[in-house]
Amino acid sequence: MAEGIITLTSANFDETVKSSTTPILVDFWAEWCGPCKTIAPVLTEIAKEQAGKVTIAKLNVDEHGDIAQRFNVMSIPTLMVFHNGEMKKRMIGAKGKTQLLAELAEFIPTKS
């Protein structure tokens, strides 16, 4: 797993999402999904550039299907933003960096 990206599992999902001090973007992915591979480097870059402002996490739907099922994931990649333990946004399909940062803007505090 790339540096700065948290790996979520059935065991740590709830606790991690609830206790995160920053908004957390969860990437529901699997090994056999081509578009999931194309967004992986984008997520790595965002994790690095937005460190401390937004947390990037990944959940493998093949290994932790119960979590995917709980959120009715029927297509991957699906990206969800959680804040204060609640799901705030759901995006279906792979996106480019510019698009993704625009979607995340509302969750990223700007410098004052």
Add this chain to the structure above:
Amino acid sequence: MKGSLMSNTANSPHNVIIIGSGPAGLTAAIYAARANLAPLVFEGEPSSSSDQPGGQLMLTTDVENYPGFPEGVMGPDLMMKFREQAARFNTTFITEKVTKVDFSKRPFTVWVRDTQYSAQTIIVSTGAQSIMLGLESETRLIGHGLSTCATCDGFFFRGQEIVVVGGGDSALEEATFLTKFASKVTLVHRRDSLRASKIMQDRARSNPKIEFKWNSKVTELLGTDKLNGVGIVDTVTGERSQLNVTGLFIAIGHRPNTDLFKGVLEMEDTGYLKTRPGSSYTNVPGVFACGDVQDHTYRQAITAAGSGCIAAIDCERWLESQH
């Protein structure tokens, strides 16, 4: 940059800009890079359609007809290898979609939003993307039963009944792949025969989980926040019926990604770019095209790769001829 024809500094134009990164674009990159042209590749933007870095193969599983892989190779893995090979020989990648081009004067200019890049030559390899049905409900149900990527989403339809629309190789490949998960796959096709290859037809016809619904068209998607059925009309009798399925996969064909070049490059009525027969030359000297964006006949990974090689060689010789 030792040995290059012209160096790529911030102010001087690139030797070649390649737009698109499927088998055609990446093969062109490998050849151009090995010719010391230091190509700049705009590989596109991640998406869940076939219009993405790596192209249509990113949405496939086993590729069984690409030479050199007797056991088959996964589409995304094959494209990663293409990309690594291009990168090894000094190719620069920008993971963005080109938003505007100006081929009216040299050097040519391309834009990604407000950022401008210029080059002596351009290789267009933007490929083609799958066509949707054009129903209003499609946008609403994408990711909620309607999928643009069978390999990504098949997994979520375990034990469920689904529909695949189409009659070509892609449709049969998807239908066959999806029987790994679905309890039943109905292939809805508007004609009474298939245009798919013999091997794909035999595979699908002998699969007990696949049923064929001939002379039929999907006209309606049912369900508000989740697909729960599709409305079908018989193209011969006009009779309407309904299939209660939770999944829908569409493989009815492709259209070339040429919106960017309207009024700039000559194209067929269908939008495919015109190239001079036996070459990759477009109507604009110094602009070359390869891959599915100019090929509605063969549309194979290997033919796309071959045409990418042609484009790179045409481009290199054209550059030399300008000295």
